[in-house]
Amino acid sequence: MSETTNFTPGTVLVLVGTKRGLFLLSSRDRKRWEVNATELPGRRTYYATLDQRSGHRMFAADNGDFFGTFLRYSDDFGQTWHDPEQGIQFSEESGQKLENIWVIEPGRANEPGTLYAGIDPANLWVSTDNGVHWSLNESLANHQTRDRWNPGAGGLCLHTIVVDPSNSQRMWVGISAVGCMRTDDGGQNWVFLNKNVRASFQPDIYPEFGQCLHRMIQHPTQPDVLYQQNHCGIYKSVNAGDDWIDIQHNLPSEFGFPIALDPHNPDTVFVIVENDARNNVSEQFNVYRTKNGGEQWEALSEGLPAGQGVRLGVLRHGMCSDTLDPCGIYVGTNTGQVFASADRGDSWHIIADFLPSVYSVKAVVIE
């Protein structure tokens, strides 16, 4: 990868975390793509991101099969990796064991150096020095209801972190299977925000918490508008999560993992829904799009595969958008393909194949 370690500004880079390593897909025109492996061979990489607020520092969730789970960072696009001086590791007295790191998110633009990480068992870790030292959010760790939190199929994982760009004290997290939580005081207190969200697998389908939120995203210019793909439906909130509106409407299934939006047309939202076997609902693998905030959904299929042998699954971090206009959409499958659209989902092309099972895609435009 030697000639591609310095990506020129404007290059679209898609970080693809897989069951066996982290790969980089790069393109100058979103037509021709180059695929490169990073130096995390064989590692279960649940998520990776590139923080460009002060340089180009890449972070990856390296979830080892045998010898532990580590957050690592790289300043040369994944050719060499470094361990934090104080990584994500519980104290012995806590009795807790780090299972997997699920997500790593840069903080606000005006707080360079601050990053957040979500893990299993569901906890939030914070760094204020570009990922060199990490500390546990004690309030969430000691939440009074924690002993009643239950895991989803993927574990008790904090997989989604949404930082409010307009309010330095506010952020949301998504936990499976606990639901949505928010802090309004910089992480000192956390409240549940699951009103009107179904938990159909429980006797009480509208509990205070226990919902299986799969992925949550925020409107780029209206911070109180949130969308979530849930185990039991697709929802929108217009009041910062205080309550949620079911926007499943004509979608053929309530179940799916990923959700993304067009940052230039934020009422345009993309989801992928699945059948009970966790595959495409019909023989056509579709991405679904709404252009009106969930009032109506359309199936997008041009360039996507179909047939009796097409059984694709997409995990919670397996779809994302880029920041260009028209926006690009990227979808990574559990069978190792990455599909991309450069026209807001109207048409699709396969840009990588034969990868290990894809856990996450994250698109960035090199600055």
Place this chain on the structure above:
Amino acid sequence: MDLPADTPCALVILPHALREKVDNRASVRVCGQNVREIIAALEHDYPGLGFNLCYETGELRQYVNIFVDRENTRYLQGLDTPVRDGATIHILQSVAGG
């Protein structure tokens, strides 16, 4: 690490995945009365290595096996398995796959 003069010392043979942590060597010599102390000695000499072997709670990771003189310590006394002077200790990952 201050240890009594009669503390037994052992040759610890490491798997490929961990050799980067010990200056790319295949084995190192450390001292300790039992496996727990051997791990503590490894952590002392190579900071961070202990977390590769044990969870934060101090328990041995699920898919890490430690053999003392070819005996799997899971079937002996676990981390309390005594170590004799001159012992050979293998650290191995579990077999994965079919």
